Amino acid sequence: xxxxxxxxxxxxxxxxxxxxxxxxxxxxxxxxxxxxxxxxxxxxxxxxxxxxxxxxxxxxxxxxxxxxxxxxxxxxxxxxxxxxxxxxxxxxxxxxxxxxxxxxxxxxxxxxxxxxxxxxxxxxxxxxxxxxxxxxxxxxxxxxxxxxxxxxxxxxxxxxxxxxxxxxxxxxxxxxxxxxxxxxxxxxxxxxxxxxxxxxxxxxxxxxx
Numbered sequence: 354x355x356x357x358x359x360x361x362x363x364x365x366x367x368x369x370x371x372x373x374x375x376x377x378x379x380x381x382x383x384x385x386x387x388x389x390x391x392x393x394x395x396x397x398x399x400x401x402x403x404x405x406x407x408x409x410x411x412x413x414x415x416x417x418x419x420x421x422x423x424x425x426x427x428x429x430x431x432x433x434x435x436x437x438x439x440x441x442x443x444x445x446x447x448x449x450x451x452x453x454x455x456x457x458x459x460x461x462x463x464x465x466x467x468x469x470x471x472x473x474x475x476x477x478x479x480x481x482x483x484x485x486x487x488x489x490x491x492x493x494x495x496x497x498x499x500x501x502x503x504x505x506x507x508x509x510x511x512x513x514x515x516x517x518x519x520x521x522x523x524x525x526x527x528x529x530x531x532x533x534x535x536x537x538x539x540x541x542x543x544x545x546x547x548x549x550x551x552x553x554x555x556x557x558x559x560x561x562x
Contacts, residue, residue, distance in 0.1 A: 362380050371443040372406075373443050377391055377395075406444055406447060406448065409437065423468055431550050442501060445492075446499075462487075465483045474560070482557045486554075493545065519538075
């Protein structure tokens with residue numbers, strides 16, 4: 354048993370059940386050992402989670418053509434983050450609350466800042482742009498993860514509750530909510546993500562002109 358094997362098992366659990374299911378006991382059970390045996394290789398649960406989050410960061414490998422524009426590179430960065438994090442529910446929320454997990458986070462930050470620097474943004478704008486893109490990406494993934502978790506737990510689905518609520522709203526008083534609400538509450542998550550990302554990139558792009 355090695356630290357790498359322990360993190361690998363924890364990664365499998367995070368993929369199947371979400372980061373919240375990664376406990377010392379669960380990982381030990383999957384390895385056929387006692388939880389105490391893990392402490393020879395991992396300091397505690399917090400370190401284990403950080404190692405898992407960093408390993409997931411290593412899976413995020415944005416790719417774009419050599420002649421891609423900065424917008425295409427930044428979009429690939431955000432979309433690859435989303436696609437990877439969505440495979441490990443709960444990690445995005447953990448990153449929002451805990452910050453960088455390890456070296457991979459700094460590699461990805463460097464990649465995004467380099468993209469904006471190469472585009473011609475000054476340092477302050479590049480920093481602001483990277484922060485906005487990262488915040489949008491992690492927050493949207495956390496929201497999508499939360500919605501999936503409610504489905505798994507068979508909790509009331511927010512979309513259904515909103516749509517049910519609309520049936521009791523007076524259209525004469527709130528014509529826009531009743532008229533556009535059904536579409537608003539059923540927009541596909543990928544469409545929301547891509548639209549918001551496009552607007553962010555467009556907005557920052559205008560500062561170059």
